[in-house]
Amino acid sequence: MKIVTWNVNSLRIREDLALNWLEAEDPDVVCLQETKVTDQEFPEDAFGDLDYDVSFYGQPAYNGVAIASHEAQQDVTRGFPSDGEDSERRFLAATVEGIRFVDLYVPNGQTYASDKYTYKLAWLDELAGLLEKEIAAHEDVVVCGDFNIAPRDVDAHDPHLLDEKSLFVSTEERAAFQRLLDLGLTDAFAHLHGDHDKPYTWWDYRGGSWERNRGLRIDHFLVSESVLARAKSVTIHRAMRGEEGPSDHVPVVLEL
């Protein structure tokens, strides 16, 4: 089974790129983030043409998550229980072939001083409570998406510089990430490929980050023990960052 997580940074702009890649790779389950498309405008037919069933939870301009799968989806959950009509749409879960998939777009925290930093930590706190229930209810669990956290120093090109601004590597963010692991989840990439050098999944558009390989590993698969036992590999498709008109994130593939 082939599972993809990919922050596409606008499915509208990236529709052809994303669907061509999906057609070539033909994964079984696809978790997308930052679709930036409303549910009314979601290109459901284009996914249908590739034989995907697709659930989506989007809004205008920002955020937005989607799960596509060849097999049928059950128990689709859109957003947090506390979400109102105008909450940011960052959480989507669905059961496919007995596996519970949770697709996340974790808020970007900006700086320590920022309201967004507080919001990110609060969001991760609410997430932990929700995942605890999902894990209690399902043996096979895959939590994936854009976490906006680089969990280890080797996952960031310059952890000290970043920490001054709090971006992606602060003690509190990493503690929140660890709390998710403590629920019984494992960072599949770190477990399988711990010695991988510069295992980045995102490079800022600015300042030649890609050309200088100044990236971060912030797109993750956190899996339950039963899934970990079946996990063969996690592959970062970094070549996608060099394509024409790329997302700033590349697809990451978990093979079971």
Add this chain to the structure above:
Amino acid sequence: MKIVTWNVNSLRIREDLALNWLEAEDPDVVCLQETKVTDQEFPEDAFGDLDYDVSFYGQPAYNGVAIASHEAQQDVTRGFPSDGEDSERRFLAATVEGIRFVDLYVPNGQTYASDKYTYKLAWLDELAGLLEKEIAAHEDVVVCGDFNIAPRDVDAHDPHLLDEKSLFVSTEERAAFQRLLDLGLTDAFAHLHGDHDKPYTWWDYRGGSWERNRGLRIDHFLVSESVLARAKSVTIHRAMRGEEGPSDHVPVVLEL
């Protein structure tokens, strides 16, 4: 000799489309309007690759004219004598192979009540004075571009409706056009193809104008007697309006 006039509605957006078409058609002289590109950003090299010498007179965002030619250009004139630094850039002239080419982007007049209507008429008035001198100085003259005037009723899909708004067909606009002819110029298309049905060169992007063929003939070649004697045909490349990502104007080709 093959001469083109074409309002490209942003050379930045239409660069590939325009250059591919130029490569296929290989005209000797090309007059472009609404390049919407500053002189610093003009894609001179791309024209050079097709063996064109090119003069341009542009500004950010709006207006902008350019003349490209295989043979060298002499006596390039940029704008009206009265133009200041921030005047709209709508006039460019150059001599190529002994022919004086004048490339125009006449202002759009909007409505009778609009300041732009007054500006259009004043601009045409100043133009007439300038063309008088050009015609006195040169035997072979080609004045072409986007005139934003449909000179005859057959040049507009609905002249009465348009006249209510003043757009393109008002008595004053047509009188200004006639005044240019009275300088000793001839509307080459009307002269050679007077019986052509619906000879439109522009279709509004809105309201399915193209699909319903509700267009206007507003892109013209006005030529001196000596050029008229050599004129074989004027061809409206209306198929370009149906291409992917078209300008709202199509290229018009004068063959000598």
Add this chain to the structure above:
DNA sequence: GACCGAAGGG
């Protein structure tokens, strides 16, 4: 309807 600049987000 398809351009443009400007301003906010990442």
Add this chain to the structure above:
DNA sequence: CCCTTCGGTC
């Protein structure tokens, strides 16, 4: 840098 929305032009 590349995405978004918005108001302006034609």
